[in-house]
Amino acid sequence: MFEKNILCIGAGYVGGPTMAVIADKCPHCKITVADINPERIAAWNSDRLPIYEPGLEEIIKRTRGKNLFFTADINRGIRENDIIFVGVNTPTKDFGVGAGMAADLQYWEKTARQILENAESSKIVVEKCTLPVKTALAMERILISTNNAIRFDVLSNPEFLAEGSAINDLENPDRILIGSRETPSGIKARDTLVEIYANWVPREKIITSNIWSSELSKLVSNAFLAQRISSINAISVICEKTDADVGEVAKAVGLDDRIGPKFLNASVGFGGSCFKKDILNLVYLCRQHNLDAVADYWEGIIKINQYQQERFILNMLDAMFHTLVDKRICLLGFAFKANTGDTRESPAIFIAKRLLEEKAEVVVSDPKALDNARKDLAGESRTEAVSYIEDPYRAAEECHAVAVLTEWDLYRKLDYRKIYDVMHKPAFIFDGRNILDHRKCYDMGFNVYSIGKPPLTHF
Numbered sequence: 001m002f003e004k005n006i007l008c009i010g011a012g013y014v015g016g017p018t019m020a021v022i023a024d025k026c027p028h029c030k031i032t033v034a035d036i037n038p039e040r041i042a043a044w045n046s047d048r049l050p051i052y053e054p055g056l057e058e059i060i061k062r063t064r065g066k067n068l069f070f071t072a073d074i075n076r077g078i079r080e081n082d083i084i085f086v087g088v089n090t091p092t093k094d095f096g097v098g099a100g101m102a103a104d105l106q107y108w109e110k111t112a113r114q115i116l117e118n119a120e121s122s123k124i125v126v127e128k129c130t131l132p133v134k135t136a137l138a139m140e141r142i143l144i145s146t147n148n149a150i151r152f153d154v155l156s157n158p159e160f161l162a163e164g165s166a167i168n169d170l171e172n173p174d175r176i177l178i179g180s181r182e183t184p185s186g187i188k189a190r191d192t193l194v195e196i197y198a199n200w201v202p203r204e205k206i207i208t209s210n211i212w213s214s215e216l217s218k219l220v221s222n223a224f225l226a227q228r229i230s231s232i233n234a235i236s237v238i239c240e241k242t243d244a245d246v247g248e249v250a251k252a253v254g255l256d257d258r259i260g261p262k263f264l265n266a267s268v269g270f271g272g273s274c275f276k277k278d279i280l281n282l283v284y285l286c287r288q289h290n291l292d293a294v295a296d297y298w299e300g301i302i303k304i305n306q307y308q309q310e311r312f313i314l315n316m317l318d319a320m321f322h323t324l325v326d327k328r329i330c331l332l333g334f335a336f337k338a339n340t341g342d343t344r345e346s347p348a349i350f351i352a353k354r355l356l357e358e359k360a361e362v363v364v365s366d367p368k369a370l371d372n373a374r375k376d377l378a379g380e381s382r383t384e385a386v387s388y389i390e391d392p393y394r395a396a397e398e399c400h401a402v403a404v405l406t407e408w409d410l411y412r413k414l415d416y417r418k419i420y421d422v423m424h425k426p427a428f429i430f431d432g433r434n435i436l437d438h439r440k441c442y443d444m445g446f447n448v449y450s451i452g453k454p455p456l457t458h459f
Contacts, residue, residue, distance in 0.1 A: 002030035002067065004196070007077040009111055010087030011035035011044055011070065013051055013166070013273070013342060014128055014159050018087070020059045021170040023068035025200040032069045034077040044070040052341045052368045055167035078118040083192070085157075086111055087128040092277050101284035103277070105135070112142045115152075122151040124189045127215070128159060136179075136211045153189035155180050156211045158218035163272060164339030176206045179214025186211075219278045219285075223298060226275040228263040230304035236266040236452025237311070246452025247434065266452040268405060268432030269308040271336030271346040276302060309347050312403075312451075313354045316430055319449055319457075320401060324360040328424070330399040332392055333406020333433075334366040334373040341368035347432070348405040349376050356382045364388050365395035367410060393418060401428035407435050420444050426458065 006022065008015045011033045023031040035041050043050035045064070049057060060068070071077060078084065088111050093104040108129065115125060125143065127136060136154045143152035156179035161169045176197045180190035194206050209217070232250055239246040246266045254261030270276075279298055286295035317324060336346035343349065348364075352373075355362050362385060364373045370388045377386055389395040392411070396402055396419045404411055412435050420427055429441055431450040438448045442456035449455045 002028060004029045004083065005081040006031050006083045006085070006196075007081035008033045008085040008087055008128070009035070009074055009077070009114075010085075010089070010129070011037070011040050011050075012087065012089065013163060014161065015085065015087035016044060016049075016051060017053055017056055017161070017166045018128065018159060018170060019085070020056060020063060020068060021167065022196065023063040023066075024059045025171075026196060027067055029196065030067050030069070031063075032071060032077050032081060034071050034074040036072070036074065038072045041070050041072045052339075053164070053166045054339055059167065074114060075118045078115050078123075079120050081123075082121070083124045083126065083196075084115060085126045085128045090129050090277075092280055098284055101280040101287075103281050103284075105138075108135070109138075109142065112139050116143050116146065119150050119152070123153075124192060125152055125154050126193065127154065127156045134212065135215060151185070153180070153185055154211070155186075155189055155193055156214035157193060158214060160218070160221060163342050164337050171200070173201060173205060176201055177209065177214050177217060178206065179209045179211040182210055219282045222274050222278040223282055223301070225263055226270055226279055226305070227301050229265075229267070229270045229275075230301040230308075232264045232266050233269065233308045233451075234304050236308075239266075239452040240454070243454050244452075245454075249452075266434060267308075267347075267407075268312045268351070268451065269305045269347040271344065271348075272342065273344040276305070276345050309350045310354075312347075312351060312430070312432060313358075315449055316355075316401065316403070316428075317358065319428060319430075319447065319455070324355060324358040326359065326361065327400040328361045328363065328398055329355055330363045330365060330392075330396045330402045332365055332395070332402060332404045332411050333369075333408055334364050334376075335369040335406050335408075338406055338408045341366075341372060343369050343372040343376055346376075346405075348373075351403065351405060351432075352377055352386070353380060356380055356385060360385070362386045363395045363399060365390060365392050366406065367408060369406075393422070397422045398424065400424045401430060403430040403432060404435060405432045407433040411435060416441050416446070417444050420446060 006029055008019045015033055019031045019033045040050050088107040090103045090108055093099050093102045136156055139154050158177060178190050178193050180186040190208055197206055236246040250264040253259055254264050279302055283295045283299045331348055334348040335341055335343055352362050370390060374388060392414055427446050429446045429448050434450050438450055438456055442448050447457045
């Protein structure tokens with residue numbers, strides 16, 4: 001008999017790992033993860049999980065079938081569980097009012113109504129996905145829209161996970177944030193959730209707040225992180241024009257303890273499901289409140305990110321004699337960051353599409369993201385010009401250039417002499433993550449172009 005029965009609706013990048021770690025740390029709790037997609041649930045119940053995260057497979061093997069269960073029967077899960085985490089997708093709207101900026105809340109609202117229709121006892125409902133401020137108020141209104149005796153307490157418990165290190169972030173979080181209504185019932189529900197996390201998280205790291213502060217904190221956290229990336233990328237452009245080295249500038253700036261060194265690595269740009277979506281959500285919120293100057297400020301972060309990706313292509317064109325027609329370009333990495341197969345908003349998608357527009361041939365290589373890469377490029381008009389090869393050495397054969405787009409540790413350790421020998425000459429490397437030994441590659445014969453550093457060329 002379990003002390004608590006917990007349901008998570010949504011078996012994606014947030015719901016799956018989060019519930020797996022809770023199950024691992026709380027063997028006295030029964031954890032059920034439900035999703036509308038039966039294929040995804042089947043994958044969670046198989047030996048080939050639907051997402052890749054270091055350490056996740058081991059936890060699933062320890063807990064699945066013991067106190068962690070995956071099901072497509074959401075209605076039953078709602079009836080049988082007392083605490084319900086909502087981790088459904090909240091993408092950016094691509095239609096109607098707010099298109100391109102506002103969060104699309106259709107899946108979230110359908111879930112709220114589904115909870116209302118199937119609940120037979122009082123529930124604690126926990127917002128786990130990133131939502132606009134005041135969304136909890138809308139959820140409360142839906143859940144109390146009928147005059148029954150069932151009580152619903154809504155909490156905000158945003159995730160602060162970085163893909164590729166999600167398991168470590170869950171096991172050793174720098175903070176857990178739980179927002180609630182400042183009512184006796186809200187505080188009691190909040191304390192219930194605090195007790196679950198306290199099984200492995202020190203109490204001083206469990207922060208409580210009002211529900212609106214909690215909802216806004218998630219958006220602001222991602223906005224601040226993206227701001228740092230766009231800031232150093234903007235500086236990288238100046239470095240290239242002045243022969244400064246962005247790595248040396250970032251080191252000098254990062255040693256200031258008021259600033260710190262994290263997220264000061266210049267690159268081809270940020271990706272992932274959160275940064276762009278959350279900043280656009282914040283921009284939309286500001287515009288709704290007629291805070292146009294504030295909205296313009298945050299929107300500039302997105303514009304710099306887009307500019308950095310376009311600039312990467314323009315640099316390739318300029319370096320390779322102003323034409324990419326029929327040239328074979330190897331993309332090392334397609335995931336938006338290392339240690340994940342997630343390609344959502346990956347700079348590699350933009351780079352690959354622009355290369356195809358320039359009539360280049362594209363070879364995509366990635367240790368975990370090739371399936372998603374195929375889906376991302378499936379609708380392009382020149383799909384016959386794209387090939388997918390996991391082995392980086394085979395991928396580079398007969399290529400004119402290699403572009404490093406994901407900071408996989410694998411790519412740091414490759415034998416670039418071996419790669420150089422099988423490429424067309426002159427051979428080019430475009431290091432979009434600044435992870436290679438540029439001088440060593442240059443000495444081999446490569447023409448090396450990096451982010452925010454002077455190029456190393458043989459002509």
